[in-house]
Amino acid sequence: MGHDVDTHEGPALPGDRISERECLAGRVADQLRRQGFYLTHVVSGRCQTVIDVQWAALLAGRVLGRRTRTYASAAGKRVPDQITVVVTLVQDAASPRSEGVPAMLAELLDADDTGAGAA
Numbered sequence: 001m002g003h004d005v006d007t008h009e010g011p012a013l014p015g016d017r018i019s020e021r022e023c024l025a026g027r028v029a030d031q032l033r034r035q036g037f038y039l040t041h042v043v044s045g046r047c048q049t050v051i052d053v054q055w056a057a058l059l060a061g062r063v064l065g066r067r068t069r070t071y072a073s074a075a076g077k078r079v080p081d082q083i084t085v086v087v088t089l090v091q092d093a094a095s096p097r098s099e100g101v102p103a104m105l106a107e108l109l110d111a112d113d114t115g116a117g118a119a
Contacts, residue, residue: 020052021052021055021056021059022059024052024053024056025055025056025057025059025060025063026060026063027056028053028056028057028059028060028068028087029059029060029063029064031087032060032064032066032068032087032088032089033064036088036089037086037087037088037089038057038060038086038087038088039084039085039086039087040053040084040085041078041079041082041083041084041085042082042083042085043081043082043083044075044076044081044082044083050072050083050085053070053085053087054070057069057070057087060087061089064089066089066090067089067090068087068088068089068090069087069088069089069090070085070086070087071085071086071087071088071105072084072085072086073085086105088105
């Protein structure tokens with residue numbers, strides 16, 4: 001199953017950071033609505049970009065009226081020289097969807113991008 005993925009490679013723009021973060025929050029909220037999670041790859045060493053994704057996840061959660069949780073892989077774990085960042089909605093423990101969240105995260109954060117490691 002294909003997933004929509006953002007890749008953040010360029011340096012942060014010196015312009016209006018609030019507008020840039022609000023646009024990112026809109027993309028995160030849209031992906032959370034459509035597929036239940038947001039997935040992006042951030043070039044290693046771009047710590048501010050990871051912080052921006054976390055901030056956007058919090059704002060997206062407010063827009064959706066839900067709490068979010070952000071997970072990050074080790075650098076190069078999934079994609080060479082990049083950190084995989086996944087944002088999910090915090091599931092109610094009684095929700096049937098909550099049971100599949102850990103497995104989905106393991107797949108997204110640990111899977112080999114080429115499919116070579118897939119069974």
